[in-house]
Amino acid sequence: MKNILVTGGAGFIGVNFIKMILEKEPGIRIINLDLLTYAGNLESLKQELDNPNHFFIQGNIGDTELIEKIIQEYSVDSIINFAAESHVDRSISDPDIFVKTNVLGTLNLLRNAVKYNVKRFLQVSTDEVYGSLEDSEELFTEITTIKPNSPYSASKASADHFVRAYQHTFGLDTVITRCSNNYGPYQFPEKMIPLCINNILNDKSLPVYGDGLQIRDWLYVKDHCSAIWKVFKNGVSGGIYNIGGCNEKTNLELVKTLLKILDKPESLITFVKDRPGHDRRYAIDAYKIMNTLDWRPSVTFEQGIKKTVEWYLCNKKWLEDVTSGAYRNYYKEMYDGR
């Protein structure tokens, strides 16, 4: 497979994925379709915009005509769908766009994948489709019952069901990945880690929801990207692959770690009202991908979080620009003119 339509390639994980592919896989052409919502940032791909193996198109995965045109014009032979509304808090206040993008947008891609004989479709899903773990010993496996608790995870679970149905009904070659929480460079500072780093750098308080004892299983974004690539290349058709780093941390532990690295006092921690329906614990059993596809994370949490903080320290301008939306007009003019 040579011509891959990567959707949502201007977002956090998509950017890291595209950088990895352009660096390591010279035979691959990436057609990057991204709507450039508040979460998409072409500034992150500044150097890649001139790469002859990278074609950027601003547009919506729900736009049928556009998808048909792209598949034909670029001879797209496979699709990796990162595009999504990805923030749980936003899904609680404004769920409709989550259905439009995450469910209907994915359906539109699937329909056209079948119509144009696309060879492989990889859906980037999430561990949040499994719901919340209460028992401290339990882990999410690929056969854990799906029990989404937030409008975000309900939309992602629904998309997963459509992917499965398209494999079953139309014989589309699909694979689904379900990863735990990512951290690393280029993450929009609404998510916990970049939000806290940004606040620490500005001597602002760190808002910890509820009692701060919720647990997330953290994975460095580049390790998620390498896992996606393994599944894309060698995953069994119709397969689901959990991805995780075995790094369970409470939110309080996480925040304290960031304060320690940046040498700031714990008095910056402020407990705020809890997220409604807040999932208590996520933890991934990654046995399947480790043993059948020989994937391993490349860094420990301690190494990854230090690298991450260093990256934000070296890229304060990026952080300021995405927070204020300063870069947005520049790229808007550039792509609106086409």
Ligand code: NAD
């Ligand atoms: P993100 O919010 O940073 O990026 C999403 C990208 O999708 C943005 O560039 C945005 O402009 C684009 N987009 C949104 N709606 C679109 C549409 N209708 N058409 C085209 N593009 C559109 O998200 P992320 O953290 O990079 O997550 C990428 C994928 O990985 C998502 O599907 C998410 O559910 C999944 N995921 C994320 C995590 C995580 O920890 N961040 C973990 C597991 C899975």
Ligand code: DAU
């Ligand atoms: O598990 C994978 C999921 O991880 C992805 O599918 C989602 O796209 C991604 O956003 C992430 O979801 P979370 O809700 O776990 O991530 P978030 O960074 O929003 O929050 C992490 C934890 O920190 C969570 O328990 C809520 C808490 N939190 C978050 C924010 C933004 C706070 O305590 N305070 C905050 O201000």
